[in-house]
Each structure stands twice: as structure tokens, then as C-alpha cells.
Amino acid sequence: MEKSFNYGTGHLTIGTCLDIASGKVKGIIAPAAHANIRASWLEVGKIVEREIPVYGINTGFGPLCNTHIPEKDTCTLQYNLLKSHSVGVGKPIPTEIAKLMLITKVHALAQGYSGISMKTIERIIWHIDNDIIPVVPEKGSVGASGDLAPLAHLFLPLIGMGEVEEKGNIIPAAEMLKKYRLEPIVLGPKEGLALINGTQFILSFAVKAVKRLHQVLQTADIIGAMSLEGLMGSARPFDPRLHNIRPFKGTRFVAHRLFILLEHSEILNSHVDCDRVQDPYSLRCIPQVHGASRNAWLHLKELTEIELNSVTDNPIIFNADDTISGGNFHGQPLALPLDYATVAAAEIGNIADRRCYLMSEGRYGLPKLLTPDAGLNSGLMIPQYTTAALVTENKTLCFPASADSVPTSLGQEDHVSMGSISGRKLHQVLDNIEYIQAIELLYAVQAMDFRRPLKSTPVLEACHNYVREHVPFINDDRIFADDIKQLHKIICEGSLLKIVNTIAEKNDIKLDNDDEFRIY
Template identity: 80%
Template sequence: MSKVFNYGADHLTAGICIDIASGKTKGLINGHTADRVRASWREVEKIVHAHHPVYGINTGFGPLCDTRISEADTSLLQSNLLKSHSVGVGKPIPAEIAKLMLITKVHALAQGYSGIAPETLERIIWHIDNDIIPVVPEKGSVGASGDLAPLAHLFLPLIGLGEVFAGGNRLATSGILSAHGLKPLVLGPKEGLALINGTQFILAFAVKAVQRLNDALNAADIIGAMSLEGLMGSARPFDARLHQLRPYKGNKFVAKRLHTLLKDSEICNSHVNCDRVQDPYSLRCMPQVHGASRNAWLHLKEMTEIELNSVTDNPIIFNAEDTISGGNFHGQPMAIPLDYATIAAAELGNIADRRCYLMSEGRYGLPKLLTHNAGLHSGLMIPQYTTAALVTENKTLCFPASADSVPTSLGQEDHVSMGSISGRKLHQVIDNLEYIQAIELLYASQAMDFRRPLKSTPVIEACHQLVRSKVPFIDDDRIFADDINQLHQLITNGELLTTVNNTATANQIILNDDDFGIY
């Protein structure tokens, strides 16, 4: 039986949000929350009847905020808003991201400060529960005044317009509603504005990034440990005493994990008294580099969790006599952490590429290009070209979108966050990072085979065996793209991390830690 989450009442995290989207948790509106939503909706009705000007309820929008709207037209104003603001372009965002937008919007509206009608909230939840997800173009938001264009597309289906993904197909909303015996909603005063004002496009990308980057950080430590074993590097730099002298939370965690992963390894123990004084930075500084990326992830997670439980539309309705037109819709608080996380993700790829290069050099007892037949065979020469290309592509994506602003709305909205671009770029970098990690896994597994008959620890050996169940040892040249794609799948489908968890003993802190979880 699935768990239950009470929209507008319980505390939402990235993990819970993803669980609602996947069907592991069911989101509900409880009675107390429903009463609060209904009370806010009635306050908006009072404003309409009182004829006191309140932005977006009986006035125009943006630079038209001084234009008064008649009581009779307050509903038409809202449906016009959804249509006129649906100006997104480009490919549709993934359906999962659009579903996360719906979930995060419901939680914000259900807090009772937005004047949304209970029936409108129920219809959005119907879309979530039935996996009928609006089609939302990827481009068009500047990340302030809310994610206007994507949110307008997200809620066109409420008024019978736009398209949805249903049952694996892209369909017109009108046909889907008819098939389920439903009619388009007639939006009341303030509802259209409440729907499209907010940061849910930025936020949905952040929620998914919290999960994806956390997985990538975990993979970085595991694969980095395998590379260290292949290169016969030292585990001494992971001594807890060293990191207590510079106690960044992420650094200490990575050092502890690497120490645990490598403890009692035959490979490590075989060269304790060798004359190598210290390893290259890409091995020795994993706690500092991976740890710095973890610190950035922690910041993103914290900011995302605050945003998940915030009210981000405008104006805020406290009651009919107390409304505030503010700026809670501005995406800057999320845009900067997303740009920070983008750099953090790119750096994981950067250091992984250096380890690939190191393993191909023919140092520390490894054959050049990790093949005994270099010359006739190129061995693992060219996969590192791919990591180099991906690393450089990631560098070009690291320019912070949040550092830019282009005025909009005839200057009324004269500073915007561009956080929507920050969110999308972060996922492009993670896409590239996952391929870089697949290539490092190819190199690390090959390097470890040259250390036989020595073995590593049970966790690392289990990961090596998983790789070898999909990709055989490289004797002769072959189409390495096939190997890379196989290993990429191991990383992205969670098999690698599942193997780690299933192998670790109860007293080992490998992947589970309260600070570094997504819940």
C-alpha cells in the first residue's frame, strides 16, 4: 500500500516529491487543508465584489496593472491569461518533470494563500493520479513573475486546451476530457494568475537534479575507488584525522566512504611500503573535489526543500482587506544554487577524465592504453577523447544563467533570474557526466584486471563483477561505444548503486547517510 502525503500540510522533500510522481506515495488534500483553501477562495470573491483594486484580480497584468477590469470580466481575464501566456517553444520537457511541476504547484496552492477554487485543485490532482500529464515546451521562461510560459502550457488542459501525454501518446486535451466524462473548468477570479505565477518549472528541474546529482556523486566515489585500485593508489589521504583538520561536511563524508570502501583491500595492502611518496591529485584529492561538489549539492538540496514548502505566487491573499503584491515568484533564490550545482557536476566529470587519462599513460605497472597489444590495437586510447569532449562541453554550459537579466513586460519586470535556463543546463551537464562516468568505469575495470590475482574489497569486487557481466575484458579492439552504452545503463538505471548497497555489510556507511539522502 502506498504512503500518503497531505498537500499543503505535510513537509515536502525532493524524495517525497519523486515518490508521488512515481506512484509510491499518494498525495491528498485533507479536510483541514480543504477548509483553508476554500476560505482563501471566498476572500477573493469578497475582493471582486468590493471593487477595491487588487493586482490580477480586477486589474490587468504586468504593465497593464493600472487597467481596471469589470466584475463581469474577472473570469474571462483568467482564461485569457492562460492562452496569451502560452508562448513556449522547443521540445517538450520530460513528462516526469511536468508531473513534478503539477505536484509542487498543488502543494503551494494548498497552503491557502492563493485564492484557488477547491475544484481546480482537485482537477490538477486528477491529472497527477491518472498520469495524464500536460505537454510543456522547454523554452520561454525568464524565471521571474513566475515561470509564466511553461506554467501557462501546464494548465491549458484545465480549460480544455493544449495537449497531454497519456498512455505513452501525445493527445489533444479535449479528447482526453471527453473520454473521461469531464468538462473544461471555468476559472474564477485570480485563478489563472495563481496557476502561472510561481517557480514550479525551475523547482521541478531542481527536484530531479537533487536526485540525479546525488546518484552521480555516489557513483563518483565508487568508480573513483575502483580507479584508485587499478592505479595502485594510496588510501592514506582518506584518513579521518586529516579531514578533521579541514572539516567540510562533504569532504569528511567522501573520505570516510573511500576509507570504508578500501579497508582491508589486498590490492591496497600489497604496496603499503612502496616508494611512491604521493599520488596525482585526481586520486589523492577525491575527498576535496568530490566533497566540494557534495557541499554544493547540500546547498541545492536545502534551497530546494525551502522552495518546495513555499508560496511563490502573487499577490498573496491573507484576507480580503490584506493582500500583498510582492516578489515571491522571483527565481533568483533557486537560480544561483542551480548554477552552483552545475559547476559541481561539471567538476566531477573533469576529475574523472583526468583519472581516465592517468590509467591510459602506462604508469604504475599498467600497460599503455590498458592493452598488451598496443600498436596493432589502439586499446583504450579514444574513449578518453570522448571524456575530453564532454568535459569541454560541460565547461561551456557552466556560464551562470543567473548572472544575466533581460528586462521584460515593458520594464515592469526589470530584473529576472533566468533560473529556468539554470535548471535545464544542470541536467545537460549531468547527462554528459553520466557518460564520462561510464567511460571511467570501463577504464577502472580494465585496470583492476591487470592487478590479478590480487583482489579489492567485497563491494568493489562486486562492482567489478557487475561490469564484467555486461562488458568483457578487452583483449582486442572492438566497438567501444557498445561497451560505453552498456555501462552508462548500469549507472543510470541504478544497478551499480544497488550492487553497492546489496554488498555492503551492516556496519559500513557506503551510500546511506541522513545528510546526503534526498528525503
């Protein structure tokens, strides 16, 4: 039986949201939500009929909020709103993000505070179910008064305008409607405003970022453990007793993962009595650094899930005589944690770069630049240049967009969040980190090979062997960009994580001891 989710009445999690987008779960409108939607729609009708002044229903927008709109023009007002606010520029956002925008918008509207019609919501769901996704430019939102420009583009196809993507092809919305014998939606009072007022652009980037950053963090622990083995580092700093006396959630979680990943390793046990007093920070402090980023991820996850189940448009319709023009559209509650998560993500790249450098120095019994014949061969000298470039680029992306505000709407909107930029920047940082991790993986497996015949644990050996199936041992110089590309694919597909989970399950190894750090 197909799994389903009840828009408007169910509790939407990040995992469920992603599953709806991927087609694993079908979003539906249950009778209770249907009743709420209809009740709110009827209240808007009363507002128009009684000429009760309510923002965006029978008034102008922004600085024109005191301009009265006659009843006969209230529907035209909504069409004009969609057209005039479609001012986005730049490349289209990823199709998955646009689809998440549709899903999150439906869930917010279906709670019954937005005064939108059932037929409009049904058409949006039709786009989701048929994977016909509007084209949305990436730039133009200031993240307050809602993500106005992106949402306007998102819903132009409802009225036969704009463009959609269908099976990889971009076509005019008017052509799409004709193809499927559909008529443009006739917008009623408040509908245009309900569609474009909200945080769904910021929110959808946050939803996807929670998943991507989670994979980056899980992968970082695995590769960090492999690097530690290659450098013959100590697992003593991961002793749970150490972290129980400084009990940050993320730190304890990472320390547990590393302790279990390295337990009973031949490489580790071979040097327990060596005279090395302590390791460099990039090894010894993995729990503290990776763990701090885990805490930031946990905060982002928590706030994203609150926003997923919130109503973020304006005004809010309780009934015809009780409407509130508030600020639920303001993106600051997500802008700040997105900026925080961007810094947290960048630090995962910073410490990984340091481990790459450490493995290339020729210390702890490793050959310089991890090559048997340094001099004739440059070995793994230059890949670390790439990690250095990427971590520096990430640093430039860490300036918090939410620290800035440029007044808009003739000063009516005099503080804005810029959270849309925060969301986009986080994904740029994650793009770079996935390449950094590919390069660290290249170094780590090469370093582990110089410890043969000693072996690591079953989990880390399985990861090593999988990499060696795709990237051979480096004897002589070659085009390392090809290796990096192959490893980048492994990182992005989550192949290492699948291997780790399979081996851990087979050997009854519990790597993750806190369900709070899961998405599903």
C-alpha cells in the same frame, strides 16, 4: 495500506515529491487544507464584490497593472491570461518534470494564500493520479513573475486547450476531456494568475536534479575507488585525522566512504612499502574535489526543500483587506544554487577524465592504453577523447544563467532570474557526466584486471564482477561505443549503487556516516 501525503499542510520533501510522481505515495487534500483553500477563495469573492483594486483580480497584468477590469470581465481575464501566456517553444520537457510541476503547484496552492477554488485543485490532482500529464515546451521562461509560459501550457488542459500525454501518446486536451466525460474548468477571478504565477518549472528541474546529482556523486566515489585500485594508489590521504583538521562536511563524508571502500584491500596492502611518495591530484584529492561538489549538492537540496514548501505566486491573499503584491515568484533563490550545482557537477566529470588519462599513460605497472598489444591495437586511447569532449562541453554550459537579466514586460519586470535555464543546463551537464562515468568505469575495471591475482575489497570486487558480466575484458580492439552504451545503462539505472548497498549491508559496513547526505 497506501501511503499518503497531505497537500498544503504536510511538509513536502524531495523524496516524497518523487514518490508521489512515481505513484508510491498518493497526495490528498485533508480537511484543514480544504478549509484554508475555501477561505482564501471566499476572500477573493469579497475583493471582486467590493471592487477592491487588487493586481490580477480586477486589474490587467504586468505593465497593465493600473488598468481596471470590470467585475463582469474578471473571469474572462483569467482565460485570456492562460491563452496569451502560452508562448513556449522547443521540445516538450520530460513527462516526469511536468508531473512534478503539477505536484509542486498543488502543494503551494493548497496552503490557502492563492484564492483558487477547490474544484480546480481537484482537477489538477485528477491529472496527477491518472497520469495524464500536460505537454509543456522546454523554453520560454525567464524565471521571474513566475515560470509564466511553461505554467500556462501546463494548465491549458484545464480549460480544454493544449495537449496531454497519456500512456506515451500525445493527444489534444479537448479529446481527452471528451474521452473521460469531463467538462473544462470554469475559471474564477484570480485562478488563471494563481496557476501561472510561481516557480514550479524551476523547482521541478531542481527536485529531479537533486536526485540525479546525488546518484552521480555516490557513483563517483565508487568508480574513483576502483580507479585508485587500478592505479595502485594510496588510501592514506583518506585518513579521517587529515580531514578532521579541515572539517568540510562533504570532504569528510567522501573521505570516510573511500576509506571504508578500500579498507583491507589486497591490492592496496600489496604496495604499502613502495617508494611512491604521493599520488597525482586526481587520486589524492578525491575527497576535496568530490567533497566540494557534495557541499554544493547539500546547499541545493536545502534550498529546494524550502521552495517545495513555499507559496510563490502573486498577489498573496491574507484576506480581502490584506493582500500583498510582492516578489515570491522571483526565481533567484533557486537560480543561483542551480548554477553553483552545475559547476559542482561539471567538476565530477573533470576529475574523472583526468583519471581516465592517468590510466591510459602506461604508468604504475599498467600497459600503455590498457591493452596487452598496443600498436596493433589502439586499446583505450579514443574513449578518453570522448570524455575530453564531454568535459569541455560541460565547461561551456557552466556560464551562470543567473548572471544575466533581460528586462521584460515593458520594464515593469526589470530584473529576472533566468533560473529556468539554470535548471535545464544542470540536467544537460548531468547527461554528459553519466557518459563520462561509464567511460571511467570501462578504464577502471580493465586496470583492476591487470592487478590479478590480487583482489580488492568485497564491495569493489562485486562491482568489478558485475561489470565483467556485461562487458568482457579487452584483449583486442572492438567497437567500444557498444561497451560505453552498456555501462551507461548500468550507471543510469544505479546498478552499482544497489550492489554496493547490498554488500555493505550484508557485511555490516557503514559507508554513509551522515544522514544529511541522504534524499529520503
